Amino acid sequence: MDTLAIRCTGLEVRYPGRPPVVAVRGLDLAVRQGECFGLLGPNGAGKTSTIEVLEGLLAPTAGAVEVLGLGWSRDATRIRERIGISLQETKLPEKLTVLETLILFRSFYRGGIEPEQAMQRVSLEEKSGAWVGKLSGGQRQRLAVACALVGDPELLFLDEPTTGLDPQARRQLWEIIRGFREQGRTVLLTTHYMDEAERLCDRVAVVDRGQVIASGSPRDLIGGLGCDHVIEFSLGAGANGVPSLAQLGALPSARSAREEEPGRFSLAVGELHLALPALLAQLREAACELESLSTRPATLEDVFVKLTGRHLRDDEARSA
Amino acid sequence: MSPLRQRLRRSPLLQLWLARFRELYRDPSAIFWIYGFPILMVVALGIAFRSQPVETIRVDVIAHADAAETARLLGRRSDAHLRLQVAVHPAELARRRLRTGKTDLVIELSRAGSGGGALRYRFSFDESRPEGRLARAAVNDRLQAASGRRDTAQVLPDRRTTESGGRYIDFLVPGLLGMSLMGGGMWGVGYVIVDMRIRKLLRRFLATPMRRRHFLSAIMLSRLVFMLPEILVLLLFAYFAFGVVIYGSLLTVTGLILLGAFTFAGIGLLVASRARTIEAVSGLLNLVMMPMWILSGIFFSWERFPEAFHPVIQALPLTALNDALRAAMLEGASTGALLLPVAILAAWGSVSFALALRFFRWS
Ligand SMILES: Nc1ncnc2c1ncn2[C@@H]1O[C@H](COP(=O)(O)OP(=O)(O)OP(=O)(O)O)[C@@H](O)[C@H]1O
Ligand SMILES: [Mg+2]
Numbered sequence: 001m002d003t004l005a006i007r008c009t010g011l012e013v014r015y016p017g018r019p020p021v022v023a024v025r026g027l028d029l030a031v032r033q034g035e036c037f038g039l040l041g042p043n044g045a046g047k048t049s050t051i052e053v054l055e056g057l058l059a060p061t062a063g064a065v066e067v068l069g070l071g072w073s074r075d076a077t078r079i080r081e082r083i084g085i086s087l088q089e090t091k092l093p094e095k096l097t098v099l100e101t102l103i104l105f106r107s108f109y110r111g112g113i114e115p116e117q118a119m120q121r122v123s124l125e126e127k128s129g130a131w132v133g134k135l136s137g138g139q140r141q142r143l144a145v146a147c148a149l150v151g152d153p154e155l156l157f158l159d160e161p162t163t164g165l166d167p168q169a170r171r172q173l174w175e176i177i178r179g180f181r182e183q184g185r186t187v188l189l190t191t192h193y194m195d196e197a198e199r200l201c202d203r204v205a206v207v208d209r210g211q212v213i214a215s216g217s218p219r220d221l222i223g224g225l226g227c228d229h230v231i232e233f234s235l236g237a238g239a240n241g242v243p244s245l246a247q248l249g250a251l252p253s254a255r256s257a258r259e260e261e262p263g264r265f266s267l268a269v270g271e272l273h274l275a276l277p278a279l280l281a282q283l284r285e286a287a288c289e290l291e292s293l294s295t296r297p298a299t300l301e302d303v304f305v306k307l308t309g310r311h312l313r314d315d316e317a318r319s320a
Numbered sequence: 321m322s323p324l325r326q327r328l329r330r331s332p333l334l335q336l337w338l339a340r341f342r343e344l345y346r347d348p349s350a351i352f353w354i355y356g357f358p359i360l361m362v363v364a365l366g367i368a369f370r371s372q373p374v375e376t377i378r379v380d381v382i383a384h385a386d387a388a389e390t391a392r393l394l395g396r397r398s399d400a401h402l403r404l405q406v407a408v409h410p411a412e413l414a415r416r417r418l419r420t421g422k423t424d425l426v427i428e429l430s431r432a433g434s435g436g437g438a439l440r441y442r443f444s445f446d447e448s449r450p451e452g453r454l455a456r457a458a459v460n461d462r463l464q465a466a467s468g469r470r471d472t473a474q475v476l477p478d479r480r481t482t483e484s485g486g487r488y489i490d491f492l493v494p495g496l497l498g499m500s501l502m503g504g505g506m507w508g509v510g511y512v513i514v515d516m517r518i519r520k521l522l523r524r525f526l527a528t529p530m531r532r533r534h535f536l537s538a539i540m541l542s543r544l545v546f547m548l549p550e551i552l553v554l555l556l557f558a559y560f561a562f563g564v565v566i567y568g569s570l571l572t573v574t575g576l577i578l579l580g581a582f583t584f585a586g587i588g589l590l591v592a593s594r595a596r597t598i599e600a601v602s603g604l605l606n607l608v609m610m611p612m613w614i615l616s617g618i619f620f621s622w623e624r625f626p627e628a629f630h631p632v633i634q635a636l637p638l639t640a641l642n643d644a645l646r647a648a649m650l651e652g653a654s655t656g657a658l659l660l661p662v663a664i665l666a667a668w669g670s671v672s673f674a675l676a677l678r679f680f681r682w683s
Contacts, residue, residue, distance in 0.1 A: 055527055057683065080529040087527070091519040095346040096339055107335040108530040115329075131346075151528070 003069070005155050005186040006031040006054055011063035013049045013210075023049040025210040027063075031188055036181045038197040039190040040300060041207035042312050047190035048088050050207070051159050054188065055085050068155060081110060084148030086141075088159040088190075094133030098124055098143055101132060102150050109151035118150040122176055138169030145176055156180055158189040162196060174200050192312050194300035198222075206304055213307050221303045227255040227268040230296055231276065234264040236289030243282055251278045256306070263291075268302060332530055336538035337545075340512070344546060363557065365496060377424050377455045379406045380414040384429040386439055393466050394459060402458055418444060425455035493558045494645035495618035497551065498580065502612065502638050504550060505584025506605050508543050510592035514601040517683070526682040536589060536677055543585040544578060551577055568652035576648055579662065580641040583669035587637065589676040596681075612638035640664040 006029060013024040024046040031037040039047045052058040053065060056072045056079060065072060070079050092101055102115035119125055122142040127135060135143065141161060148156055158177070162170040170193075177200060181187055191197055197204045198218040205215040214221055222228075235242055248257035253270040260266055269275035272295060283290055304312050321329075328334055344350055379394060381387045391406040409417065417423040426444040431437050441463060445452035465471075516522050525535060558564035566573055591608055595601035615622055615629075616638035625633060633639050640661035647653035647661075 057523060057527055077529050080527065083527075085524075085527045087520060087524055089520060090524045091521065092524075093339060093343055093521065095343045100339070100342065103329055104335045104339050105528065107330050107332040108525075108528040110529070147524075 003033050004030050004066070005033045005035075005068060006037075006188060007064075007066040008050075008054065009064050011050065011053060011065065012061045013046065013053060013058065014061040023210055024053075024060075027207070027210065027212055029205060029212065031186060032203075033186050034181070034184050035202040036177065036187040036189070036200055038201035038204040039188070039207050040192065040194065040197045040204050040304075040312070041190075042192055042304075042310070045207045046210040047192075047207055048159055049210075051157055051188065051190055055083070055157050056080070081151065082153055083155045083157060084151055084153035085157040086144040086148045086159060086161060088163075090144060092132045092140070092143065092147070094131060096132055097129050098132065098135070098146075099128045101143065102146055105147045106150045112151040113149070115150060118146040121149055121179070122146045123172070136169075138165050138172065141165060141169070141173060142176070145173065149180070153185070155186045155188070158187065160190055160192070162191070162193065170196070194304070194312060198300055204300065206300070206307065208304075208308055214303060218300055221300060222298050225255070225268065225298055225302055225306060227253075227270050227302075228298055229269050229272045229275075230298055230302060231267040231269060231272075231279065231293065232260075232265070232296070233267075233279075233293040234291045235283075236263075236291050241286035242288060243286060247282070248279070251275050251282070258305070268298065268306075332534045333538055333541075336535055337542050340538060340542040341545070344542075363561075365492070376403045376405055377451065377458055378422070379404055379425045379427060379455060379459055380417055380423040381406060381408045381427045382411045382414050382429065383408055386429050390427065390429060390439075390441075390463075394462055404458065404462075415444070418446070421446075421449075424449070424451045425459060427459065489558070489562045490564055490650060491621075491646070492619065493554075493562075493564045494649050495642050497554060497577070498616070498638055498642040498645055499613070499618050500550060500554060501547065501577065501580040501641065502584045502609060504547050505543055505581055506588035506591065506609060508546060509539055509585045509588030510595075510601050510605050511598070512539065513589065513592040514595050514598055517596065517681070518598070520683070523683040532680065533677060536673065536680070540582065540585040540589065540673070543588075544581050547577075547581045566649050568648040568650075572648045572653075572655060572658070573645070576641070576644050576658070576662070579665050579669070580645075583637050583641070583665045583672075586669040586672035586676065590672040590679075593676045593680045612636050615639070617642050635664060637665055637668040640668075 008027065008029045011024050011027040011029070012022070015021040015023060027046070027050060029050070039050060041047050049058065053060045053063075054067060056067075056076055067079050068082055072079065096104070098119060099115060102118050106112055106115045106118075116125075116128075119128060122145055124139060124142055124146065127139060132140065132143065145158065145161060148158070156177075161177070162173050165173070174196070177187055177189070189201070201218060203215065203217050204221070205212045206221070207213070214224075216224075242263075245257045245259060248254060248265065248267055251267070251269075252274040254275055255268045255270060257265060257267045267275065267279065276295070280290075301312055304310070381391050381394075384390075387408045391408055394404050394406045407423075411428070414423065414426045418426050424445060428442040428444065430440050430442070432440055443456050443459065445456050447453065513522075555564075555566070587608065588605070591604045592601050595604060615625065615633045616636050617623075617633075618638075622633045622639055623630070634643075644653075644658050644661035644665070647658060
């Protein structure tokens with residue numbers, strides 16, 4: 001099982017323009033056969049550019065790419081027969097029905113599964129005769145995945161398959177992806193949801209500004225933080241004697257402290273039972289009014305924050 | 321599932337074609353733009369350009385002591401094919417009416433000598449307008465006849481070509497047919513391609529093992545089928561409304577129509593092969609079609625242009641199509657006589673298709 005489904009080294013993508021945009025700068029990736037691999041990164045990190053090079057849709061400015069042991073320049077058609085993809089945004093013909101769309105895509109492949117079977121895999125049988133234009137966002141996304149599955153691929157590329165979907169629709173898609181992986185096949189997906197990467201992916205590469213800044217299994221990456229928990233708290237306005245970040249960082253088992261916005265702090269700690277009482281004692285001593293306090297296990301989000309000092313998504317900083 | 325149905329399901333060419341076909345017939349507004357609009361245009365043009373049996377010529381006489389008498393003289397004798405509509409106006413108004421095209425001819429009266437001599441006429445008209453020249457000749461004829469001219473050459477009653485085949489409408493219909501084949505083919509293909517490019521559907525197709533040639537062929541084939549109803553309605557309308565009939569072989573005419581549709585679908589494909597926005601493709605399509613609208617003999621024969629331009633004009637695909645359609649429909653020309661225009665059309669179509677296949681932008 002140590003053959004690689006995807007190998008890419010020194011990948012660089014530069015979009016011409018004034019000034020030119022370097023979307024990917026020296027990215028290395030090795031995806032093993034049979035794993036679900038996630039590219040995790042914020043908007044504009046270069047995830048789509050990377051995956052489109054791997055899909056053979058975009059010529060890289062530099063770097064070497066190998067998909068299923070083949071190269072795009074010589075074996076494009078052979079690779080295409082063996083991969084399935086879903087683009088970040090495709091508007092499938094609105095006036096075709098679900099089944100007609102799948103029959104159309106199936107006709108492009110030499111081998112594959114029956115269109116009805118693909119429909120069943122993504123639980124769209126009931127919508128078989130419905131026009132694509134009349135589907136909900138989640139159903140459309142499932143249809144896009146079905147179009148990727150209909151050629152019975154060994155390798156599946158999914159670019160942000162769950163962005164914009166509600167939690168239930170996201171879980172449905174995760175089940176489909178897990179089902180595919182359980183057949184021993186490979187998935188490469190991009191996402192900027194850290195929970196998706198944590199629950200779905202065997203390994204992830206955290207991408208920022210066109211480079212991989214960390215990679216490994218979600219568990220190892222989080223473990224590498226050296227802290228299992230995060231304490232988040234906010235102090236009342238006008239509080240005096242607010243502890244400094246240095247003071248907070250010196251609390252027992254604390255690894256790092258951040259002030260997310262004025263009066264709102266997050267503290268990464270190794271052991272909750274040591275850090276929490278000490279924090280409360282300090283706040284009492286300083287006579288600070290505590291407005292709220294919560295604790296949660298560390299996530300990939302914290303890995304990203306630690307590496308870049310920024311959040312994966314802007315809204316997460318506020319809602320957290 | 322029967323083996324045949326299974327085979328049809330696996331044919332990318334058929335499935336791509338079916339997809340186009342379904343998208344069209346399930347979209348009523350597209351149907352209007354593809355069929356309704358060209359037909360409406362043909363109806364409007366057909367009515368505007370139908371041959372008028374009685375020509376009305378408008379003549380203004382500038383106010384003068386003898387103006388009423390002259391007007392009476394001109395209006396008196398009527399001719400089955402020419403009617404004069406005479407009015408008396410002050411000089412200023414009459415000239416303004418001439419300038420703005422409200423009258424075709426202005427007659428100014430005067431007396432020779434110091435007022436007691438013979439009545440003299442002076443005609444003013446716009447020489448570049450056929451109505452002006454016609455009015456001058458007709459009015460001159462009547463005035464000469466009224467003042468005693470005798471025509472001595474013996475002319476038997478006219479024999480007029482009002483039977484179908486020789487009228488203007490018979491000339492016009494093949495031209496309109498060519499024009500709608502051009503417009504329908506280029507818009508039909510060009511718009512669809514750019515729309516699919518914007519929707520990233522082309523990119524999605526590219527990511528499959530689909531053969532590019534299947535895709536482009538399906539688009540062109542769908543044009544061939546879509547234009548059939550359009551052409552049929554046009555020909556039936558021309559037959560029932562104006563009595564336009566096809567003199568030549570129906571098979572030849574059908575073949576020419578299919579070839580024309582293929583050629584313009586190919587050119588449409590080439591025009592749309594790199595455009596990224598609807599605006600860009602619209603501009604390009606108009607740029608390509610405009611010279612042919614003017615030069616290719618839709619409304620009048622291209623032979624009226626200076627001879628130096630003729631080789632260029634004849635090489636245009638719409639000229640070839642219009643000429644071939646006219647020859648086949650009006651004269652019943654044999655296949656041999658159509659060889660040159662057919663070759664020109666086929667060359668435009670296949671070279672465009674090949675270039676489109678080569679330069680096509682999928683994203
Ligand atoms: N066609 C293009 N022309 C110019 N610049 C581009 C083009 N496509 C992407 N970029 C730029 O390249 C960078 C990376 O874009 P990319 O789409 O790969 O990011 P992404 O990680 O997929 O982001 P998102 O999560 O928003 O989808 C961005 O700064 C983007 O503006
Ligand atoms: Mg993206």
